[in-house]
Amino acid sequence: MQRDHKKSTWLKGMMLTAVLAAGIFMNISSVSAATGNWDGAQKAVVNAYKKYQTSVDVSAYNLNYATEYDNLKSMMGEVVSETPYLFYTGTRFSVSRNTSTNQIVKITLGYADAYKKSDGTIRKAKIKKTRTRLDSAINQALLNVEPSMSQVEKAMVLHDYLVRTTAYTSDSNNAFRLTEVGVFLKHKANCEGYSRAYAILMQKVGIPVKFVSSDKMVHMWNKIKIGKKWYHVDVTWDDPMDSRDKTDQYGRVSHQNFLCSAAKMQKTKHYDFSTGDATGTKYDNRYWKNVNSSFYYNDGKWLYMTKDGITExxxxxxxxxxxxxxxxGDNLTQYDADRYYFIAFNSIYLYSCKTNEAKAVWKTTDLYSANCTLDQIKFENNKLYYRVYDNGKHISNKITPKEDGIL
Structure with a gap:
């Protein structure tokens, strides 16, 4: 099902003399022509955040608050929502201006509550520790990439990794959902978190990436450049939720929104976004649009599940x-380099690539009613997690496999 994707409406910056209204950001290029050096100011703000400063002098950039308010919102929105590794930025900022000229002279920077003390002091050590953990998790994701892979394959394997390891959340109490920390360390995020995480991974493998946003949808996603053309990728919408209880579906990966033209995205119910440069239709009707299994790279081959079975x-x-x-079968999930679990006949099977054989290793009838449905599995942290739908609700549990994969 499509979920209600909520992007943060964070622009509630307090001025010294007035309150800035809340609003969703837009690209600087989409607002009226600016007289000030907004690109230079944006770089200064980013550098200030990287140095953990609490304010930045922008008097040299000729920023006029009265006539270029949209540019101010846009600039701060891009810094907070689209800059990799600035996971510690806050949802508020304030500006000081020359009251006679309306020139902005200083921007006071906001930090997330988790990374500042009650007296406003920045928790630099905590930020650095989080960054170290984040780098480790990102490197773990990149282990799925092989140098011999094409751009499409790299983009796909990282798309699938994020979907498999992240659950969507719109919980406003979860501040981490808005950043790559939510994806890589907490494994729960909203569209901002998914988009930032995917952008980081694309940059790491040398694939050009941009952010796309829709104010009316309250949503954001990515565009990536394959060859000479740009294509849309919405990782969030490719992470399906169960229509019965609106929960994350273990192990399932959709590809409806992977490498789409702007026209194709409109057909998948995206709207109110710039359609300018993603005109290529090469991948709009590829076979993977109908694949709801993750793709796994195994010994130079790609393995996945279709309605016909395990496919290579x-x-x-x-x-x-x-x-x-x-x-x-359904819900192919990798156990080790050569073996995969999948669901069939309300049981869990273990498939071996070496022998091309599968055997049942767990049955629902051992624990649940005859009317239940085993519909989701995933393997992570040396445990197999499963979900059974029984008597109108999902029941979640886990099993620790033996060394031979038997449950």
């Missing part, structure tokens, strides 16, 4: 598919 490809982008194991 030499390349994601071209060539034919081969069905290795014909089964009306």
């Amino acid at each position: 490809r030499d390349s994601l982008d071209h060539g034919a598919a081969t069905v290795l194991y014909n089964v009306a």
Whole structure:
């Protein structure tokens, strides 16, 4: 199901003489032509945040508050929502201006409550510790990438990794949901968190990336450049939720919003966004649009589940598919380099790539009613997590597999 994606309406900066109204940011290029050096001011703000400063002098950039208010909102919005690794920025800022000329002379920077003390002192040690943990988690994600992969394959494998390891949340009490920390360390995020995390991974593998936002949708996602063309990728909307109880679905990965033209995104109910440069339709109707399994790279091949069974490809982008194991299965989940769990006949099966055989290793009838439905599994942290829908609700549990993968 499509969920209600909430992007933060954070622009509630307090001026010394007035209160700035709340609002969603837009790209600087989309507002009226600016007379001030807003790009220079934005770089100064970013550098100030990187140095943990609480304010920045912008008097040299000729920023007029009275005539270029939209640019101010846009600039601060891009800094807070679209700058990788500035996870510690806050939801408020304030400006000091020359009352006779309306020139902005100083911006006082906001920091997230988790990274500042009650007296306003910045928790530098905590920020640095979080950054170290974040770098480690990002490097873990990048282990899924092989140098021999094409751009499409790198983009796909990282798209699938984020969907598998992150659950969507719109909980306003969860401040981490807005940043890459929510994705990589807390494993819960909203569209801002997903978009920032994917942007970081794309930058790491050398794929150009941008942010896309829709004020009316209250939503954001990414564009990436494959070859010479730009394509939309909405990782958030490719992380499906269960329509019955609006919960995250273990192990399921949609690809409806992966490498789409602007026209295709409009067909998937995206609206109120700039459609300018994503005109390429090469991937709009690729086979993966109908694949709800994660793609796994195994010994130079790509493995995934279709309605026909466990399927293999030499390349994601071209060539034919081969069905290795014909089964009306679902929810393929990797156990180790050569073995995968999947659901079939209300049981969990273990499939071996080496032998091309599968055997049932767990049955719902051992614990649950005959009317239940086993519909979700995922393997992480050396445990197999599963969800059974029984008597109108989901029941979640976990099993620690033996060394041979048997449950």
